[in-house]
Amino acid sequence: MTGEAVSGQGVGNPGKGRWQVAVLGGGAWGTALALAMLRAGHQVRLFARDPETVAAIGQGQNPRYLPGIAFAPGIEATTDIATALSGADCVLAVTPAQSLRATLAAARDHMPGGIPLVLCAKGIERDTGALLSAIVEEILPRNPVAALSGPSFATDVARGLPTAVVVAARDEALAADLAVRFSAENLRCYSSDDLIGVEIGGALKNVFAIAAGAITGAGLGASAQAAMVTRGFVELRRIGAAFGARPETLMGLSGLGDLLLTCSSAQSRNFAYGLALGQGKTLAGLALAEGVPTAAIAARIAAERGIEAPIITAVAAILDGAITIRQAVTALMTRPLKTETND
Numbered sequence: 001m002t003g004e005a006v007s008g009q010g011v012g013n014p015g016k017g018r019w020q021v022a023v024l025g026g027g028a029w030g031t032a033l034a035l036a037m038l039r040a041g042h043q044v045r046l047f048a049r050d051p052e053t054v055a056a057i058g059q060g061q062n063p064r065y066l067p068g069i070a071f072a073p074g075i076e077a078t079t080d081i082a083t084a085l086s087g088a089d090c091v092l093a094v095t096p097a098q099s100l101r102a103t104l105a106a107a108r109d110h111m112p113g114g115i116p117l118v119l120c121a122k123g124i125e126r127d128t129g130a131l132l133s134a135i136v137e138e139i140l141p142r143n144p145v146a147a148l149s150g151p152s153f154a155t156d157v158a159r160g161l162p163t164a165v166v167v168a169a170r171d172e173a174l175a176a177d178l179a180v181r182f183s184a185e186n187l188r189c190y191s192s193d194d195l196i197g198v199e200i201g202g203a204l205k206n207v208f209a210i211a212a213g214a215i216t217g218a219g220l221g222a223s224a225q226a227a228m229v230t231r232g233f234v235e236l237r238r239i240g241a242a243f244g245a246r247p248e249t250l251m252g253l254s255g256l257g258d259l260l261l262t263c264s265s266a267q268s269r270n271f272a273y274g275l276a277l278g279q280g281k282t283l284a285g286l287a288l289a290e291g292v293p294t295a296a297i298a299a300r301i302a303a304e305r306g307i308e309a310p311i312i313t314a315v316a317a318i319l320d321g322a323i324t325i326r327q328a329v330t331a332l333m334t335r336p337l338k339t340e341t342n343d
């Protein structure tokens, strides 16, 4: 086994009770969250489709998605979704946003009724414009939906580095209970009853992370970067408001917090995607960048609802090949001058 070894078991939060947690998805974030759940004192079964990934996780590594990180065995990984869900007290859905519908459809017949389904993906469904919570409510109407989001790179969480996230559910008591159960020494979970706000913040920040990478890659400078993040945040809040998100939620971890993280670090796959784009490099083979489908649907939503979102619209057009980065910058810089409104 190569790489630094990280502990799979940890202190947990004493007295809150050990849960059987099912994790759906064996990528970087699914594996990291499975480790976080072990550290919080729970038992974990993880479903992944790929037998090689399942075997590797059983041996304390996931070289495809978390290269260089070794962890103590303890995650029970399986290719059988029914086994992963059997006896679960809670489910974390950690496949990409565009795969959520398929993942839930596969889970539906094996889902214990009434247990919470916690969304851990960040995105908006490309084809329908549905928020992920709406997909859960459609496919699993007997399961309360929650969302876990915030500035948290999988590699950091897998290594047990200190991280803070927010867990949201419409039912405040459920959100608070999940936050307590998921927290451990190095994972601090705040709770929120603004499910939509937490979802929107996590989904839209990816679009701006792509823009930030592109600005860096194209050598447009730190001033342009700060301007984009500031005006991007205005767009994020406008779209959030249209969905009913509370403004203060978007000022928090799943919004401003995640925007700051992923717009400033090449560790972000969305930033890295934008960086390659800005440098004119090939995009083939790059890791998952959720902001790509989200940009397209967010631009459509903004157009349909009459929401002013020129940066999101520009990112979508660049990704679509309709305009170049230079053309986008010129168009953004020569928009009619106006008073600075931040709402």
Ligand SMILES: NC(=O)C1=CN([C@@H]2O[C@H](COP(=O)(O)OP(=O)(O)OC[C@H]3O[C@@H](n4cnc5c(N)ncnc54)[C@H](O)[C@@H]3O)[C@@H](O)[C@H]2O)C=CC1
Residues within 6 Å of the ligand: 024, 025, 026, 027, 028, 029, 030, 048, 049, 050, 065, 094, 095, 096, 097, 099, 100, 102, 103, 120, 121, 122, 123, 152, 153, 154, 155, 288, 290
């Ligand atoms: N990696 C990170 O640092 C973080 C990721 N996230 C979010 O978590 C979600 C998942 O991201 P990662 O795990 O990092 O991606 P990843 O690319 O590392 O892994 C995705 C996994 O989902 C699997 N998968 C895809 N479609 C599936 C399906 N229909 N059924 C079962 N498995 C399927 C893939 O085989 C792969 O194992 C994304 O929405 C991402 O934005 C959120 C916070 C941090």
Ligand SMILES: O=C(CO)COP(=O)(O)O
Residues within 6 Å of the ligand: 122, 150, 151, 152, 153, 154, 206, 209, 258, 261, 262, 267, 268, 269, 270, 271, 288, 289, 290
């Ligand atoms: O959402 C994330 C950190 O909070 C991970 O961002 P990337 O998907 O861009 O790597």
